[in-house]
Amino acid sequence: MRAVVFPSPGKISIEVVNDPICGADEVIVQVSQVGICGTDMHIFCDEYHSKFPIIAGHEFGGRVVEAGRQVTSLKRGDRVAVDPNLYCGECYFCRQEQSNHCLNWQGVGITRPGGFAEYVAVPARACYLVPEILTDSQAAFVEPLSCVIYALKRLRTWPGDDVLIFGAGPMGLLLVQAMRHSGASQINVVEKEEERRNLALQMGATTAIASSSDFKKSLFDLAPYGHSIVIDATGVPEVIQQAIRFLKPGGQYLQFGVAPRGATVQWQPYEIFHKDLTLIGSFALCYTFQPAIAWMVNHVVKIEPLVSHILPLAEFQQGFQDFIEGKTLKVHIRP
Numbered sequence: 505m506r507a508v509v510f511p512s513p514g515k516i517s518i519e520v521v522n523d524p525i526c527g528a529d530e531v532i533v534q535v536s537q538v539g540i541c542g543t544d545m546h547i548f549c550d551e552y553h554s555k556f557p558i559i560a561g562h563e564f565g566g567r568v569v570e571a572g573r574q575v576t577s578l579k580r581g582d583r584v585a586v587d588p589n590l591y592c593g594e595c596y597f598c599r600q601e602q603s604n605h606c607l608n609w610q611g612v613g614i615t616r617p618g619g620f621a622e623y624v625a626v627p628a629r630a631c632y633l634v635p636e637i638l639t640d641s642q643a644a645f646v647e648p649l650s651c652v653i654y655a656l657k658r659l660r661t662w663p664g665d666d667v668l669i670f671g672a673g674p675m676g677l678l679l680v681q682a683m684r685h686s687g688a689s690q691i692n693v694v695e696k697e698e699e700r701r702n703l704a705l706q707m708g709a710t711t712a713i714a715s716s717s718d719f720k721k722s723l724f725d726l727a728p729y730g731h732s733i734v735i736d737a738t739g740v741p742e743v744i745q746q747a748i749r750f751l752k753p754g755g756q757y758l759q760f761g762v763a764p765r766g767a768t769v770q771w772q773p774y775e776i777f778h779k780d781l782t783l784i785g786s787f788a789l790c791y792t793f794q795p796a797i798a799w800m801v802n803h804v805v806k807i808e809p810l811v812s813h814i815l816p817l818a819e820f821q822q823g824f825q826d827f828i829e830g831k832t833l834k835v836h837i838r839p
Contacts, residue, residue, distance in 0.1 A: 506839065507621035508820045511557045513550035516821050521559075524617065524625035531578050531628050532570040533586060537640040537814070538619035539563035539648065540827050540835045542675075542739065542762055547614065548824075551764050554614055561837075562588035562612055564619030565634055565643025575628040584631040585646035586619070587793050588612035604654075604790040620820065622839045632793045635801055641814070642800045644836055645807040647789070649796040652678045655735075655760055655786035656686060663687035665732040668723065668750050669709075671761060672700040674810045674834040676737035677707050679760065681805045683733075684708035692726055694719050697830070703809060723750055736761045745769040748781060756782045810834050 505524075509517045526532045538561045546552040547560050554560070565585040568578050578584070590610040591603035598606050612618050612626055634643045652675065667688045669676055672695035683691050690710040695701045701712035711726060713719045723731075730752030736744050739761030748757050748771060776783065799805050812833040815823045823835045 505622040506817055507559050507617075508561070508817065508837075509557050509559055510548055510554075513556065514548065516548075516824065518817065518820060521621070524623055526570045526572050526625055527627075528572040528574040529627055529629070530572045530625050531568045531575060531584075531631060533564075533566040533584060533624050533626060533631070534569045535561075535564050535566040535619050535622060535624060535839045537565060537644040537836050537838055539644045540824055540837065541648065542673075543614075544824075545828050546762060546764070549764075552614065553611065558614075559617040559621050559624075560613045561619030561621070561624075562614060563644050563647040564624075565640060565646065566619075566624075568631070569623070571628070578628050578631060582631075583634045583636065583643070585634050585643050585793065585797070586612060586624075586626050587630045587632065587650070587789070588614065588618065588647065589788055590627060590630060602790065604788045620817075620837065620839070622817075632797060634797065638797075638800055639808075640838075641811050641836060642807055645800070645810075645834075646793055646796050648675060649678060649799065649805065649807070650789040650792040651675070651786070652682050653792040653795050653799070654789040655679070655758060656682055657790075657792070658784050658786050659733065659756060659758060661686045661688070661733070664689045666727050667691045667733045667735065668727070668731040669693050669735045669737055670743050670747060671695060671737035672697070672704040672709075672712065673737065673830075675760065676700075677703060677810055677833075678805060678807075679735055679737055680704055680707045680709050685804055688733075690726065692723060692731070694723070700833070703833075706809070707806070727752070729753075730755060732756070733758065739763045741767045741769055745771075748775065748783075751779065751781055753779045754781075755779070756784060758784045758786060760786050811836055814838060
């Protein structure tokens with residue numbers, strides 16, 4: 505089969521590799537569509553948990569073409585989305601309902617071969633049936649939407665909250681829609697790209713402010729006492745550094761964007777203490793595939809406007825480069 509391989513940090517190769525072998529408790533999925541994610545960029549730059557060489561790609565859906573002898577829940581032809589987070593179910597954190605922190609965690613497309621390929625072997629337990637009414641783009645968006653839903657479960661949201669989101673990339677735009685459906689009274693977005701700001705307004709943002717303008721004054725004009733919730737969806741340390749200054753007393757800060765490992769920011773502990781602030785991290789997802797599928801089936805969120813490019817495997821390198829440079833929204837690959 506053909507696959508995109510990261511042979512070493514900063515290198516991309518499209519190769520013919522061996523077809524995956526189906527284990528007894530696994531299925532082989534023929535990949536229909538797979539998304540390029542910011543995490544793939546961190547993997548490419550050796551800033552994540554992967555070892556090289558690696559076939560990345562963890563946002564994908566497809567059809568089962570082979571099932572292992574122990575698999576009874578799936579059959580050939582079933583349409584599935586794959587949760588790339590593989591948990592042991594037995595360690596301390598799995599038994600604490602924190603399986604995304606599993607001590608024996610493995611990741612499809614992160615620590616084992618992933619979806620930037622024609623076929624991939626995955627445990628049957630990681631597969632979720634996808635209704636035929638969903639498009640291939642929607643199936644490939646189940647994983648990122650699951651991450652957003654997990655973040656919402658980490659937050660305490662109340663009707664009338666005023667929300668500030670830094671970044672209107674694909675994940676920021678999902679967060680705009682999610683916060684709108686969670687009862688926010690206003691959702692203010694800071695984003696440098698005009699096209700993305702316009703899309704944020706279409707997705708439900710109250711205002712979308714250019715980061716190159718005097719956005720700080722604009723934000724305090726909109727929320728004089730600060731915001732109830734501030735979310736970083738950029739992963740950029742310079743953005744994160746200033747984020748909590750826009751929180752009102754008792755506010756919550758959510759770190760959603762993936763910053764480079766080793767990056768640091770400087771916050772004043774006194775401000776966190778004095779303003780009763782809550783700082784929240786949100787890592788990956790934790791059994792949130794089912795609500796993500798339900799949201800898409802019932803048209804709670806729109807993902808079609810977030811997919812700017814659908815490319816064949818042969819054009820992966822250019823699509824990946826454009827994504828890294830911020831020239832695209834979500835790029836999907838059809839192997």
